[in-house]
Amino acid sequence: SEIDVEATGADQAVGFGLVGFSLSLFTYYTIWVIVLPFVDSDHVIHSYFLPREYSVILPGVAALILLLFVGTFIGVVTWKNRKPKKVD
Amino acid sequence: MTKLLEWLLGASLIGMAWGLVTFDLLDLQLPPQYRELAWPMPVYLLVVFGCYSLATVGYRVATFNDCEDAAKELQAQIKEAKEDLKKKGLKMPPSPVNRPLPVCRTRRK
Numbered sequence: 001s002e003i004d005v006e007a008t009g010a011d012q013a014v015g016f017g018l019v020g021f022s023l024s025l026f027t028y029y030t031i032w033v034i035v036l037p038f039v040d041s042d043h044v045i046h047s048y049f050l051p052r053e054y055s056v057i058l059p060g061v062a063a064l065i066l067l068l069f070v071g072t073f074i075g076v077v078t079w080k081n082r083k084p085k086k087v088d
Numbered sequence: 089m090t091k092l093l094e095w096l097l098g099a100s101l102i103g104m105a106w107g108l109v110t111f112d113l114l115d116l117q118l119p120p121q122y123r124e125l126a127w128p129m130p131v132y133l134l135v136v137f138g139c140y141s142l143a144t145v146g147y148r149v150a151t152f153n154d155c156e157d158a159a160k161e162l163q164a165q166i167k168e169a170k171e172d173l174k175k176k177g178l179k180m181p182p183s184p185v186n187r188p189l190p191v192c193r194t195r196r197k
Contacts, residue, residue: 018146026139037124
């Protein structure tokens with residue numbers, strides 16, 4: 001019979017870390033985009049957030065950086081696996 | 089209508105509704121807060137989808153279980169099969185020193 005053991009410590013740390021990061025990002029971004037328009041412009045909470053335009057610019061820049069990383073990774077791996085004359 | 093057409097139709101309708109609100113094409117005179125809310129919507133939905141995907145992957149990595157018993161049983165069976173084949177004259181390729189433990193398909197306990 002199979003006895004299931006818990007995932008190893010590192011797996012749990014990474015996994016729950018990702019969950020925590022995603023929740024934090026979601027909460028901050030939701031307050032920024034959804035909640036702030038309905039809050040008086042002289043409320044102190046606005047000082048914790050950049051001007052509204054950045055809520056679109058920053059994800060755009062992040063997506064471009066991500067594409068850059070993925071493209072570079074593919075390029076490096078392809079370059080490392082090149083063989084003279086023939087590529088398998 | 090195919091699924092693709094359904095999705096494209098739905099996406100177009102939502103896109104048009106968003107465009108109408110953001111660029112005020114019908115002069116609806118909506119309150120400024122709702123216009124402020126509308127224009128980042130496409131990017132917002134993408135970010136939320138990304139967060140949801142990341143959280144799902146993270147959670148499933150954290151709750152994935154190892155099956156030690158099944159792993160040991162499997163390795164014993166592999167050893168047995170190899171010895172049996174060696175007796176019959178088959179040359180075996182060298183096996184890796186640290187064979188990774190197999191993991192269960194089950195997730196939750």
